[in-house]
Amino acid sequence: MNEKRLPELRRAINRHSHLYHVLDRQEITDAQYDELMRELRAIEGEHPDLVTPDSPTQRVGEAPAAGFAEVQHSRPMLSLANAFDDDEFLAWHRRVADLLEREEFEMVCELKYDGLAVALTYEDGVFVRGATRGNGRVGEDVTSNLRTIRSIPLRVLGEAPARFDVRGEVYFPKSEFRKFNEDREAQGLQTYANPRNTAAGSLRQLDPRNTAQRPLDIFVYTIGYSEGAAYDTQWDTLEALAGLGFRVNGNNRLARSKEEALDFYHEWLEKFEDLDYGCDGVVVKVNELDYQRHLGDVGREPRWAIAYKFPATQVVTQLLDIRVNVGRTGSINPYAVLEPVVIGGATVKQATLHNEDYIRSKGLLIGDWVVVERAGEVIPQIVSVVTGRRTGDERPFEMPTTCPVCGRPVVRTEGEAMSYCTNPACPAQVARLLEHFVSRGAMDIEGMGGKTGVALIEQGLVQDVADLYYLEKESLLKLERMAEKSASNLLAGVERSKSRPLSRVLVALGIGHVGSEVADLLARHFGTMEALMAATEGDLAAIPTVGPKIAASVVAYFRSEANRKVIDRLRDAGVRLADEARAEPREQVLAGLRFVVTGRLPSFSRSEIEGRIKDLGGSVGSSVSRNTSYLVAGEDAGSKLADAERLGVEVIDEEMFLKLASGA
Ligand SMILES: [Zn+2]
Structure with missing residues (x-):
């Protein structure tokens, strides 16, 4: 047993106890304090001879502060x-x-x-x-x-x-x-x-x-x-x-x-x-x-x-650094690197920081002590800064002006929260896009993501997703740990993916705001890639439930020379870019269900999701009652969330809503 830890534990407990009881300050949460005490008790329990009269287990608290009788x-x-x-x-x-x-x-x-x-x-x-x-x-x-x-x-x-x-x-x-x-x-x-x-x-x-x-x-x-x-x-x-x-x-x-x-x-x-x-x-x-x-x-x-x-959901830890990664759309995504800490049984090392404004609004400085929360399965969030623990050595986060991966300029357009790497051939973007392109909900090509994908990009075999369809076995075999058999399997997977329905291809391309639901809608409406590429923003916005945000994003995507070239090469390789027959009109899968929507959703605006619900036969209310079937809740959901919980109304997120809407 680690009786060597005794002096260290006692020092730590005494220090935190003094901070808390005498100075009204707190550097660790109660749960962390309890954990220290438990560890101390456990060690002393096994080594009663090592218990000293000044051990924190031998007294209740600290002396009262001066100033009061x-x-x-x-x-x-x-x-x-x-x-x-x-x-x-x-x-x-x-x-x-x-x-x-x-x-x-x-x-x-x-x-x-x-x-x-x-x-x-x-x-x-x-x-x-x-x-x-x-x-x-x-x-x-x-x-x-x-x-x-x-x-x-x-x-x-x-x-x-x-x-x-x-x-x-x-x-x-x-x-x-x-x-x-x-x-x-x-x-x-x-x-x-x-x-x-x-x-x-x-x-x-x-x-x-x-x-x-x-x-x-x-x-x-x-x-x-x-x-x-x-x-x-x-x-x-x-x-x-x-x-x-x-x-x-x-x-x-x-x-x-x-x-x-x-x-x-x-x-x-x-x-x-x-x-x-x-x-x-x-x-x-x-x-x-x-x-x-x-x-x-x-x-x-x-x-x-x-x-x-109750299990702790919040702990205090240190924000060691703020780093960025590059998303598949080129977005520069800042994230917090934390001193690892256990919250509710899981070790947390990182927290999402969304974007530059988010960091500013929280007043986060690199080196700060922060309160981190992890509730349920939600991604860990930084709740607040413990400003009382600042030493003056903290420094503000600067959004990089060049992409950390390809070195090309990063821009932030007015009105946009995100900054973007402007290089469509950025290896980081290509890697993310490739991972997405081959994923199960998209072209579903097994074994092509992860390390293999990165290796393909590093070897220069893949510069955009269309290159996947031009891979040869010989060059695949040159990759590390790539055997004859797995190379054949990969190529067979690529071959099979050529006949995926148009909606899956649209998902795979990673067009902004086009998830599986919208892709389905577009595929049904246009039937072929050509027809979709020829559509104007007006054509698109005329489709019920396709909002202006989606319309603009689709048009911008196909306007890009590089993207059109990818589509051409996919077609040349034999990827099917049309559906044989238009599907039946949508079933009214939400008929009889009453929804209330609250908070910001990842991909739908409020009117988009309401349109979608009505389209599928559901109805939309403005306040939660016992008759509400589901509350669809996004980020920053307000009092409706509490109402739903009080009334026992099921709360779902966008992903669950899409499952429901797909009739699954
Ligand atoms: Zn880049």
Whole structure:
């Protein structure tokens, strides 16, 4: 085992703990911090002799910052043990069941808020003191600041114990946080990166008037200590707290079995991101307070509760570089090279940056620490910059003025977001195009993409896609690792591809905005390559669902001398460039389906996709209701996405829509 890592781990944990608790700063996410602690505990577990009194596992937190009076908590504010998967949760349940000597017991399931824990003390029903968690035993007196939170009752409703303190979590609502940042931006002030740190900072303002301007809120979840009345269960406690006028979360649930508790977790795992407050897991507590007392605490953690965390979707890492690659249309695509980091089980090394404006709008500098998000199967995105970690050595990204592959000039036309390499023979473009040309949805020539394609280009055997049809076995055999058999297979594949339908050829050419759907439409409408090449923008735009963007792109493609030459050589080689018969009119595959469209789609404008839906017999609505069949969502989808999720309406992307529209 790597006990050599102990000092390093302890140093790292102490440093981050100090940053977080004392300086209200954060350089790593909670998940990363938890991971360090887990590693430390694991090593110390195997080598108990190496545990030192100053190890971070031996204490709860850090000393409170200067500036606030200290408050001794009447009972320590403990932290919770974590579970990160079902097995760990079930292991906890098993231990509790064994200690209680009973298989089943009730549990209260609560959301785990990503905020700042506080203790509120009431005497004779009046709020007398509020304190931060601090190190768990001693916190900071932030009574005046807490008084500014309107959901904290200054006097409780009804009958209450003579003296008691309640524990809760102060948070900054996400919607308010957005508004707050917009306001600051409008005033030319620096914006904040995340609601939790901002809540912490707000609560620790020395001037309560500053706190009052920030719309903090609180959920209360337990009584820490009380003189007088006591309740039998956690569930009764929550109900009593609500009755006293405290804000208790409405999503709490009483679970009668471990299965019900797991259901609660998995339900919220699906939808926690829609909540207006940060939430990073669920907390499961043994309901009976007698059982809780029997179970007791171990070290700094109660045995009767566990925090089952959601997998992290955001982590902080460093932006090492911004590089570009060349797309098949010649677009220069910037991407982020990241210090590799694990998010939700996958290692992330790169993130898309779309284009120059995107980089500017995020304010990204090379060398910055950035928050990276990976949600579901979505490509990793950079969410924000941790500007507080800048050292001054960061430098801005410059869009190259020449193509990194062929060295020819790069241009960005006004009104276009992308910059382009202007050389149609650019090897990078040809390689991308070749890969696309031979792909399954296009000419479907097996074994011709990837390394073979690159080798063909490097050897000068292929300069454009038409060259594929003029390859000879002799020259193929000169390629590295190319045997007789595979060369024959390749040539047979090329031969077979000559009879692909016209729509597939159109897809294969890689004309901007012409995907399989549009290619289908054009092939059916024109029937031959000649007819399509002769079409004007007006002819094209007259076809329902072909918008002006597509029309312009098709005409521009065939106007190019180089492209016309490729078509001629494809024809000469025997590639079929016409369909024998026009297909039947389109089936009404979307008949009876109701769609709502939101966000920016990769290849359709709003009117194009709506036309397409209507063309195929579907209908289009403007707002999501229970009658909506599908919400087609693109980039920057807004509130409709939340509506759909709330109403259980299926959300699909453009690709899924095209599948549906193709009748598949
Ligand atoms: Zn180039």
